[in-house]
Structures are given as structure tokens and as C-alpha cells.
Amino acid sequence: MTAGDFWLEALLILALIFANGFFAASEIAMIATRKSRIDALLEKGVRSAAAVARLKNDPDRFLATVQIGVTIVSSLASAIGGAAAISYLKPQIAALPLPLVARWAEAIALLIVVLPISYLSLVLGELVPKSLALRYSEQIACFVARPIEFLARVSSLFVKALTASSNFVLRLISVDEIKSLIREGAAKGIFNETERELIHSVFEFTDTPVKAVMIPRTEIHAIEVHASLADVAKSFVESGFSRIPVFEGELDKIIGILYNKDVFKALQEKSDFRLRDHLHPAFFVPSTLPISELLKQLQRRRLAMALVVNEFGEVEGLATLEDLVEEIVGEIRDEYDREAHAPVERLSDGSMVIQGSALLKYLITTPWRAFYSLG
Structure with a gap:
């Protein structure tokens, strides 16, 4: 490989890093853009806003397309960088009159290429694009919407496969299994009692009428x-x-x-x-x-x-x-709230008085022993 070929591949890697930045900015901009703002742009006749609305209404398709793009460009950048390191830098490093350096020529060549690629990928391919996308979410979302839609159509088979695969994995993990993992985490001290109760309440929130x-x-x-x-x-x-x-x-x-x-x-x-x-x-x-x-x-x-x-x-x-x-x-009280009677009250003799309007969730969490009722 000549020096010209090496620099040509370096420019190609840089272009791929910018492509990664395009996908990273697309993801953040689309998520950060509010639906109300898109509706306002549609009323003004901004044509690209319609593409943004379609992508936001089908997030699985959008995210799968972005992930495919990120995976392809990052894999290509790594492959081209590795090939350039081995074919161009390794022979030159091995020719140095240093036995130890010559022995590790391939590893050193890869390190010389990987470190700059990783740094540029983080700065130009992730941090800067995402920061810009947060600041100018609407403009960037409108700019990238049509290219992303085109890529989604071109890679529709891969997008459908990725979406189906992720949905299949999500179905394998049921809510009960997640609750079980949370209980196990609480038992091991990963979650304290307050955190466990909050997470449990969030799960119950969806199903409670x-x-x-x-x-x-x-x-x-x-x-x-x-x-x-x-x-x-x-x-x-x-x-x-x-x-x-x-x-x-x-x-x-x-x-x-x-x-x-x-x-x-x-x-x-x-x-x-x-x-x-x-x-x-x-x-x-x-x-x-x-x-x-x-x-x-x-x-x-x-x-x-x-x-x-x-x-x-x-x-x-x-x-x-x-x-x-x-x-x-849980219960929120300020200095003006009246003290409410507990739905389940334990008396000094060990008996309990339960209000007729008490919710089942209070009864379920009450520690029970042998009991006698009046009816």
C-alpha cells in the first residue's frame, strides 16, 4: 500500500465517522422534537415535517434503521482502519532497528490507528452531533427525516428482521420476571426498600383502574x-x-x-x-x-x-x-391536610379494625395471623 492509498483510506474513515454522527444526531433530534412542534410545522406547510411525523409514529422502524446505519459505518471504519494498519504501518514499524518494537509491530500499528479512530468517533461521531441535535432538534429532525425514510425503504428487510427480533426478545422477558429480578436485587441489597416499592408501584400503575x-x-x-x-x-x-x-x-x-x-x-x-x-x-x-x-x-x-x-x-x-x-x-401530606384514619388499624389487644372502604392493596400488605370476624 502506498502513502496515497493510506491517506485515501484515512479520508474514507473520516467520512464514515461523519456518517456515524449523522445517525447519532438523527436519533437524538427525532426523540427530542416535541409532537406539538411538528404539528405546528405541518400547519405552516413544511413538507419535511410530514416525514418527521411518520418516523415518530413508527419508532421501531426508525430506531432499527438508525441502528443498522450506525453498525455498518462503525464496522466499516474499524475494518478499513485495521487493514490500513496491517498493510501500511506494520511493515514500516517492523523495519525499525528495535527488536522489541519489531516483534510487536502489528499490535503497535493497530494501536496507532485505533486510538485516533476511537477518539474521533466519540467526538465527531457521537458527542458533537448529539449536542447539536439537542440544541436544534426541530431543524435537524426535518433535515434528516427524508434520508432516514429512504434508508428505511432500502433496508426494509433488515429493519423488519431487527424489529421482529427485538420484539421476540422483549416477549421473553415478562413483567413477572422483571418483578422477580427486582425482588432478588432487593434481597441482595442492590435496591433499598423505598426503591423496590417505587418500582413495584410503577408496574402496578399501568393496570390500576x-x-x-x-x-x-x-x-x-x-x-x-x-x-x-x-x-x-x-x-x-x-x-x-x-x-x-x-x-x-x-x-x-x-x-x-x-x-x-x-x-x-x-x-x-x-x-x-x-x-x-x-x-x-x-x-x-x-x-x-x-x-x-x-x-x-x-x-x-x-x-x-x-x-x-x-x-x-x-x-x-x-x-x-x-x-x-x-x-x-405514597401518601403526600402538607401542613393543611387533615390526619386521615388508617384503613387498617391494629388495636392494643391484637385485633384489627378495617374500614369498609379499605382498598384490597392495604389488606394484602397487612401481616395476618389467625383471626375471627364478627360476621
């Missing part, structure tokens, strides 16, 4: 629409709530939600108060809705409360953001 965490109908604090300003203010002060449902005639006819800030404003202005004029729309959800989905809907609508109804449209309860968060992190 709203009905299991809602405030029941009998405990809903609501206001009749014809209540006076004084009565409304008193209701907020006594309950300590920032939002209260408002009904007309009966609780099943909730017509909106009243915020305490609107009441305080009316008190300050001392104007004629008509409760109906200050209502915010109520958000109703079925009692079977998973709380993970409710959390998404509340975040998307920027709400903090939802009314829970059954299949007949009757109000069964209400759920707040705080109720949902507490399912993961």
Missing part, C-alpha cells in the same frame, strides 16, 4: 350552583380544597368546577357574584380507565381533576393529579 384510587361519591365535597358567595367561600375555607365540583339539583348533574382563586377575586372586587359565570368545564372519565391513561389525559388537557362516572353516567367519585402521583410515591 381509576375506580381503585378515586375519592368515592360519598366523600365528594360539592357545591350547589345557587349557593351564595359567602357559602361558597365558607366551603372552600372549611374543606381546604382549591377546586370544588358544582352541581345543579343533584350530584349526578355536575355542571362544572369552581376554582378558589375565582372566589377570592370576586370577594376582592365585591361585585355581584353569579356562581355559574365562574365555572370551568368538568372532565368526565369512565371508572374502568387505567390511571396511567388518566394521567396522560390530565397532562394533555392541563387539568388537575376528573369526575369518575359509571356506564349509566352516574358520578361514582373523583380523581385528582395528587391521587395518581400518590399511587407511585
